[in-house]
Amino acid sequence: EGVGPQEYLALRMEVVEWSPAAKEAIEGKVGGRKVYLVPATLRPETMYGQTNCFVGPNIKYGVFAINDTEAYVCTYRAARNMTFQGVFPVRGEIPQLVEIVGSTLVGTKIKAPLGVIPEVYVLPMENVKDTKGTGVVTSVPSDSPDDYTTTSDLRKKAEFYKVDPRWLDFEPIPVLKTDKYGDLSAVAVCKELKIQSQKDIKQLTEAKEIVYKEGFYNGTMVIGDFKGESVQEAKPKVRAQLIQMGLAFPYAE
Numbered sequence: 433e434g435v436g437p438q439e440y441l442a443l444r445m446e447v448v449e450w451s452p453a454a455k456e457a458i459e460g461k462v463g464g465r466k467v468y469l470v471p472a473t474l475r476p477e478t479m480y481g482q483t484n485c486f487v488g489p490n491i492k493y494g495v496f497a498i499n500d501t502e503a504y505v506c507t508y509r510a511a512r513n514m515t516f517q518g519v520f521p522v523r524g525e526i527p528q529l530v531e532i533v534g535s536t537l538v539g540t541k542i543k544a545p546l547g548v549i550p551e552v553y554v555l556p557m558e559n560v561k562d563t564k565g566t567g568v569v570t571s572v573p574s575d576s577p578d579d580y581t582t583t584s585d586l587r588k589k590a591e592f593y594k595v596d597p598r599w600l601d602f603e604p605i606p607v608l609k610t611d612k613y614g615d616l617s618a619v620a621v622c623k624e625l626k627i628q629s630q631k632d633i634k635q636l637t638e639a640k641e642i643v644y645k646e647g648f649y650n651g652t653m654v655i656g657d658f659k660g661e662s663v664q665e666a667k668p669k670v671r672a673q674l675i676q677m678g679l680a681f682p683y684a685e
């Protein structure tokens with residue numbers, strides 16, 4: 433981090449059914465457009481294992497028109513970057529249709545491109561930063577310690593976090609395997625480091641390092657078109673496939 437631009441992939445997760453609060457907030461504001469949440473990821477090869485999507489409950493998002501028929505949900509900050517990357521019709525303009533706070537989006541059902549679970553729910557995560565990516569994070573608990581720990585927290589305290597337990601009716605899905613940690617490496621490493629909750633920031637940082645390095649250098653895909661190939665080989669191929677299929681677009685910052 434820090435040196436040079438970060439090349440993310442922004443995934444187009446189409447809204448299938450708005451939460452009641454989001455429906456009310458966007459009513460009459462999006463002109464019949466299809467709306468997509470657009471999480472930024474560095475791990476396109478893990479998209480098979482998506483189980484949900486995260487927003488920061490206190491983060492303000494915008495719905496931005498990319499043309500007459502489609503719109504994206506992301507932070508205003510991300511939209512400002514996108515307008516110089518050719519995402520909107522007029523370079524430099526930021527076509528915001530409506531503003532919506534993260535907590536309002538929770539419970540919205542969206543499509544998960546390439547996902548074994550084709551439709552997933554939007555859930556809240558305290559550690560989502562509004563200063564990174566698009567402020568939306570797709571969740572892959574098999575390979576992301578943040579995602580695994582947060583979904584476990586939400587399950588333990590569903591009422592406190594105002595989530596319906598039915599939105600959490602899933603298990604981590606194996607995507608890649610390593611000799612050291614098996615096919616659910618985030619789960620294995622979180623257990624090894626005895627991570628209790630999403631508030632264990634220091635251990636989570638360590639877990640992320642370990643899981644990322646092990647997966648990238650020693651991982652083999654166990655699912656998808658590149659099953660049996662190394663993670664290093666599969667990563668750019670899945671990225672290219674998602675873009676080619678119109679399910680994602682490059683986003684840099």
Ligand code: A2H
Nearest residue numbers: 472473474475478560561564565567569570571572575576
């Ligand atoms: B990654 P970097 Cl399987 N706030 O995608 C917090 N986290 C954010 C974010 C934000 N605003 N925007 C993106 N991210 C997450 C997949 C994944 C990711 C896996 C394993 C590790 C991992 C599925 N979640 O990231 O600081 C996104 O989650 C480990 C860091 O820019 C994105 O990739 O390097 C990653 O952090 C980008 O973090």
